[in-house]
Amino acid sequence: MPSTSTRHVIAVVVLVPVLAALALWAFAWPAARTAPRDLPLGIAGPPAAIAQVERQLERHEGAFEIHRYADEAAARDAIEDRSVYGAVVVTPEGPELLTASAAGPAVAQFLQQAVAQQASAGGIQVRTVDVVPAPASDPRGAALNASVLPLALAGIAAGAVVTRLGLRGVRAVTALLGASALVGVVAAGIADSWLGVLTGDWWAEAAVLGLSALAVSGTVAGLAALAGTAGMGIAAAVVMLLGNPFSGAPSAPRMLPEPAGAIGQWLPPGAGTTLLRSVAYFDGAAATGPALTLTWWAALGLCAVLLGGSLRARKESGAPAADARGLATVG
Known part of the structure; x- marks a missing residue:
């Protein structure tokens, strides 16, 4: 029977090509099949x-x-x-x-x-x-497209840090809310005030950017609170391998092959991109749908953080009680 180290080597040799193929499919397939659909x-x-x-x-x-x-x-x-x-x-x-x-x-x-x-x-x-031109500082939409990945990474990092620091319950939620708010302010400062690639209401843009980060960080921390490291990895993988390439940021959701375009709008990166376009360039037109999508992700993630913290606290408080009963029985 192979040793543990041998099994680890085999797992790495098999897993890395699988992940590479999955990433290549997720990013290359929509790009290669970009065309208008309805x-x-x-x-x-x-x-x-x-x-x-x-x-x-x-x-x-x-x-x-x-x-x-x-x-x-x-x-x-x-x-x-x-x-x-x-x-x-x-x-x-x-x-x-x-x-x-x-x-x-x-x-x-x-x-x-x-x-x-x-x-x-x-x-x-x-x-x-x-009729509604792109800003002169970003006529090809390259900066808006480039903002999707950093926001996703910021959300994943915030959720992972909160988890690794052992923050639970209300403290974890407070940390996530604070980090996301700061991400929104900093991102709006860079994209609007400095680069000028966003031209809408500054505070509305900051709110959208912060909510986008919170939807990701809350999901990562929430699944981690309920399922541990595996949950955190699943959330990060969905955001990176589906949310980003299916967001439609370089073109539009209706330019992606189905069901990639529809899936992307149900995930935080795609909903965040659509909402940011509405707020930055269209005075908030058609913002309700993507705003609700992001809100649901953020709310469910934060609820999962609170639930996971509560379950863990109950489990830890129950363990000493059980030990005490066992000692009393022995005595």
């Missing part, structure tokens, strides 16, 4: 004209989810409310494409290419108007 797109103008536009867009099978609007003003409102990612407006001067690069520069670029391709086939020039 991407909400508006059309507006005279009924006969937009019917023709709709038929042309339907050639991109499964790419768009078409929404009709009465006029350009209604289409602009829909973009600003985050109901659609863009809109094609038929005007007397010719077709016009409305985009919102703040909702995802990759999506805006794809819409320009798709609509221009259709129009060029008929010899028509399309004018593009960026």
Whole structure:
């Protein structure tokens, strides 16, 4: 029978390639399959004209989810409310494409290419108007995309440190809340005040960044309180191997292969990215869903921390009592 050290070597040799393959799949698969899937797109103008536009867009099978609007003003409102990612407006001067690069520069670029391709086939020039532009300091959304991983790591680190320090119950919850609040303030200071890549209300952005960190740290510490080191590892793995690559930060959730796009929005990194876009660029439009998702993760995680601390305290208090009864019986 192999010795313990031999079994450990075999476990490492097998486990590391498996983890590498899993990580490669999680990050490379969505990137390699990025394409629009039922991407909400508006059309507006005279009924006969937009019917023709709709038929042309339907050639991109499964790419768009078409929404009709009465006029350009209604289409602009829909973009600003985050109901659609863009809109094609038929005007007397010719077709016009409305985009919102703040909702995802990759999506805006794809819409320009798709609509221009259709129009060029008929010899028509399309004018593009960026209704909600990305900030000039981050036109490609690179900084927003880069912020997903550090926030996830900050949340994992906070949950792990609280666990390793042996903090329980109310003390653990207080530490998690304080650390997350500080993360939010520091991150908003860097992204908004210094880099200028976020352009919304400063305190609202700090709250979103802090809540994103708390959703992760609470989950890590909560599962650790209930299941020990294994729970902490599972929570960290889900956030890193699913939450980050499925967040849709580089493009948009509707640009990811299913079910990655849907899964990502139910996990803290994806919900946090969507909420941050809404608060930073769209005055909080469509913020309710992702805000509730983050709140549920944070609340359940903190409840798990309190429950795990209570169960452990009861177990430890019961052990001395049992020992005392045993000594009394012997005496």
